[in-house]
Amino acid sequence: MAANTLAIGILLYFGVLYLLSKTASKTNANEAFFTANKNAPWYLVAFGMIGATLSGVTFISVPGWVQSSQLSYVQMVLGYGVGYFFIATILLPIYYKLNLVSIYEYLEVRFGSVTHKTGASFFVLSRLTGTGLRLFLVLKVFHWIALDAWQVPFWLSAGVVLFGIWLYTQKTGIKTIIYTDTIQTICMLISLGLGIYVVGSALQIEPTSIGLRWQELENTQVFFWNDWSSGQHFLKQFFAGALIAFAMTGLDQEMMQKNLSCRTLKQAQKNMFWFTLSLILVTCLFLILGVLLTAYATSKGIIVSGDHLFPVIATQSGLGHVLAYAFVFGLIAAAFSSADSSLTSLTTSVSIDLWRIDKGAKGIKQRKKIHFITAVVLWLSIVVFYYLIRDESVIKQLLLFAGYTYGPLLGLFLLGIFSNRNIKDKWVPLICISSPLLSYFISTTAKELYGFDFGFFVLALNGLLTLVMLYLSGIGLPVYQGTSPSKSTTKSSQ
Numbered sequence: 001m002a003a004n005t006l007a008i009g010i011l012l013y014f015g016v017l018y019l020l021s022k023t024a025s026k027t028n029a030n031e032a033f034f035t036a037n038k039n040a041p042w043y044l045v046a047f048g049m050i051g052a053t054l055s056g057v058t059f060i061s062v063p064g065w066v067q068s069s070q071l072s073y074v075q076m077v078l079g080y081g082v083g084y085f086f087i088a089t090i091l092l093p094i095y096y097k098l099n100l101v102s103i104y105e106y107l108e109v110r111f112g113s114v115t116h117k118t119g120a121s122f123f124v125l126s127r128l129t130g131t132g133l134r135l136f137l138v139l140k141v142f143h144w145i146a147l148d149a150w151q152v153p154f155w156l157s158a159g160v161v162l163f164g165i166w167l168y169t170q171k172t173g174i175k176t177i178i179y180t181d182t183i184q185t186i187c188m189l190i191s192l193g194l195g196i197y198v199v200g201s202a203l204q205i206e207p208t209s210i211g212l213r214w215q216e217l218e219n220t221q222v223f224f225w226n227d228w229s230s231g232q233h234f235l236k237q238f239f240a241g242a243l244i245a246f247a248m249t250g251l252d253q254e255m256m257q258k259n260l261s262c263r264t265l266k267q268a269q270k271n272m273f274w275f276t277l278s279l280i281l282v283t284c285l286f287l288i289l290g291v292l293l294t295a296y297a298t299s300k301g302i303i304v305s306g307d308h309l310f311p312v313i314a315t316q317s318g319l320g321h322v323l324a325y326a327f328v329f330g331l332i333a334a335a336f337s338s339a340d341s342s343l344t345s346l347t348t349s350v351s352i353d354l355w356r357i358d359k360g361a362k363g364i365k366q367r368k369k370i371h372f373i374t375a376v377v378l379w380l381s382i383v384v385f386y387y388l389i390r391d392e393s394v395i396k397q398l399l400l401f402a403g404y405t406y407g408p409l410l411g412l413f414l415l416g417i418f419s420n421r422n423i424k425d426k427w428v429p430l431i432c433i434s435s436p437l438l439s440y441f442i443s444t445t446a447k448e449l450y451g452f453d454f455g456f457f458v459l460a461l462n463g464l465l466t467l468v469m470l471y472l473s474g475i476g477l478p479v480y481q482g483t484s485p486s487k488s489t490t491k492s493s494q
Contacts, residue, residue, distance in 0.1 A: 006146040006328060013332055014164035020183070021168040021176040030363055033173030034101050034348050040178050040261035046271040048181025049258055050278050051188050051337035053249070058286060059188065059334040060137060064309040066290030071222040072232040077283045079241020081276050086242075087250035088272040090417065095256065096265040102352040103256045110416040110480070112425030118432050119412055120353030123253055124346060126405035131342035132381035133401075135161065138335035139382065141311050145328065158382045165340050166375040170368060173344045174261055184337035191330020192285055195314070198323045199292040203299070232455070240403075240457040247406035247459060251413055254345035343378065347371040400458070407439060407462025408432035414463065415470050422477040423470045431473065435466040 031037050065073060095103055104123065108116035139157055147157055169176060224232045249255040262268040293309050296302075296317070304312045313319065314327035350370050351357045357366040408431075415421060439462040443454040454461060 006142060009329060010161075010164075010332060013329075013336075014168065016183075017180050017336075018164075018168040020180055021171060028171045028364060028368075030351075030357075030367055032175040033171075033344070033367060034257070034352075036175040036178055036261040038261060038263055040175075040258070040263075042262045042267040042271040043274070044178055044182050045258050045262060046275040046278070048178055048185055048337070049255065049271075049275050050282055051181055051185035051334060052258070052341045053255070053275075053279055054188070054282065054286075054334055054338075058283070059191075059331050060141065060307050060310055062283065062286045063290030063293050064306045066287060067294050067305050067309065069232060071287050071291070072224055072237060073287060074222050074284065075224070075232075075234050075237035076241035076244070077280055079238040079243075080245040081280055082238075082242040083245025083247075084249065084272055084276040086246055088269045091246075091250045091256075091413075092259060092265060092268050092272070094417065095260060096268065100260065102349050103251070103253055103260075104349065104353050107412060107416065111412070111423055111428070114425045115412065115423070115428045117354060118428045119409055120349050122405055122408050122432060123251075123349055124354070126402065127252070127254060127342050127346055128378060128381050129401060129405070131339055131346075131378060132385050134335060135339055135378075136382050136385040137307065138331055140386075141307075141331065144308075144311065145315055154386050155379075155383050158379055158386075161336075161339075162375050162379045162382075165336060165343055166372065169340050169344055170371050173347070173371075174257055177340050177344055178258065178261065180340065181337050184333040187333035188330050188337070189282065191326040191333070192282070192289065194326040195310075195323060195330075196285065196289050196292065198319055198326075199289070199296050199313070202319055203292060203295055205292075236455055236457045240455065240459060243410065243457075243459045243463065244402060244406075247410045247463070248402055251406060251409045252345075253349045254341050257345050257348060258341070339378075343371070343375060346374045346378075350374060403457075403459035403462060404436040404439060407459055408435055408466045410459065410463035411435065411466025411470060415467050419471070420480045421471055421474045422480050423474040424477070427473045428470070431466060431469045435462055435469065438465055 062073065091103075094106065098106060098109060100106060102120070104116055104120040107119045135158070139154065139161065142157065143152070143154060168180070223234050224237075225234055227233060259268045259271060262271060290309070293313050296313060297304055297309065300317065302312065302317060310327065315324045347367065347370050351363075351367050355366065355370060357363040357370070412428075412432075415423070439458055442461060443458050446452040446454065
C-alpha cells in the first residue's frame with residue numbers, strides 16, 4: 001500500500017469527522033461537551049459504544065491472539081455479559097439518581113474529597129495508558145505498512161493523529177462523539193465482514209460446509225477446564241471477564257459518560273442490553289477471523305504471529321486490494337473511535353474531579369485549556385510506548401495493566417455500594433497505591449513458587465485487597481448514614 005494513499009485516507013477521514021462536529025451543535029457550552037445536553041438517542045449510543053469498546057487493539061490483537069490462546073477469550077467475553085448486567089442494574093441507577101456528570105463524584109458523596117480525587121486520578125492514569133497503548137499499536141502498523149517508506153518520524157505521525165482528534169472534539173465533545181462513533185463502528189464492521197469473507201473464500205470454506213471445515217481447523221478450542229493453575233482456566237477467565245467489564249466499563253468515565261448522555265435511566269439500561277449482545281457477537285466474529293487468518297497463514301507457509309498476523313495477511317499475502325484497504329480503514333475507524341472518546345472523558349474527569357472548573361464562559365475556557373493539555377500528554381504517552389513496548393500482544397498487556405489500575409476503583413465502589421462502612425478519607429491514596437503493589441508481589445510469587453498463574457484474575461485480587469484495607473481503615477468510625485444526592489450535583493449543571 002502506497003504511503004500517499006494512507007495519508008490521503010487519514011486526511012479525508014478527519015475531514016469528514018470535523019465537518020460532522022461542526023454540524024453537531026451550534027454551541028461550545030460545557031453541557032454539550034460533558035453530557036450532550038442529556039438528549040442522546042440510546043440506540044446511537046449503544047451502536048457507537050461497540051467501536052469505542054473494541055478499539056484498534058481488538059481489531060489487531062484479538063485475531064492474532066488466537067494462535068497462542070486459541071478461542072479462550074470467549075470465556076472472558078461471556079463473563080463480560082455478567083459484568084454489563086450488574087452495570088445496568090446496580091451502577092446506572094445510582095449514577096442517574098445522583099445526576100452525575102463524572103461518575104467519580106459518587107466517591108465524594110460516599111467517602112470524601114480525598115477519595116474522590118484519588119479515584120479520578122486512577123482513572124486518568126489508566127485511561128492515558130490504555131489509550132496510549134491502543135494508538136501506539138495502530139500507528140506502529142501504519143508505519144510498518146507505509147509511513148516508514150516516507151521516513152516519517154513516529155512522534156510526528158502521533159502528533160498529527162492527536163491534532164486531528166483534538167480538532168473535531170474540542171468544541172462539543174461527547175455530543176459529537178455519539179455521531180462520529182456510529183460512522184466509525186459501521187466502517188469497522190464492514191471491514192470485519194470483508195475480512196471474514198475474503199479469507200474464508202481463499203480457504204474455500206462455503207457457508208454450507210462451515211461446521212465440517214471448522215472441526216478440521218486448528219486453534220478452535222473454546223473452553224479450558226483441566227489445568228486450574230493455568231491463566232486460561234474457564235473459571236478464572238469468566239469471572240475475570242465479569243470483573244473487567246464491571247470495572248473497565250461501569251467504573252470508567254469514558255464508557256459511562258455515553259450512557260449518562262441518555263435522557264432517562266430506562267433508555268440507558270436499554271442501551272446497555274443491546275450493547276452487550278452486539279459486543280459479544282462482534283468479538284466472537286473477530287475470533288473467527290483469527291482462526292481463519294491462522295489457518296491461511298499455515299496453509300501458505302506464512303510465518304507470522306501475534307499483532308502482525310492480520311496486517312501481514314491483509315497487505316502482503318496477495319489476497320487483493322479489497323482486503324488491504326478494508327483492513328486499513330477499518331483499523332483507522334476502530335482506533336480513533338476509542339481515542340476520541342478517551343480524550344473527551346479525560347477532559348471531563350480532569351475538569352470536574354481534579355480542576356473543579358468554574359461555571360459559564362470562564363469554565364468553557366478552562367475546559368478548552370484542559371482539553372488541549374490532555375491531548376499533549378496523550379501524545380507524549382504514545383511516544384514513550386514506542387520505546388518501551390516490544391513483541392508481546394498489546395491486548396494482553398492492556399488487560400493485565402487494567403487489573404492493577406482498576407482494582408482500587410473496584411474496591412472503592414464495592415465498599416461504597418454494598419456496605420455502610422465509613423473509611424479514613426486521608427488514608428485512601430496510600431491504600432490505593434499499596435494494593436496494586438501487593439497484588440503484583442502476590443501474583444508473581446504464586447507463579448514462581450507454585451506455578452499458579454492469576455492471569456487477568458489479578459483484578460479480583462487487587463480489588464479484594466483494596467476493599468479489605470479500606471474496611472479496616474474505618475474501624476471506630478460511625479456508620480455511614482447517607483448523603484443527599486443534591487450534594488453531588490455541584491458540577492452537573494455546568
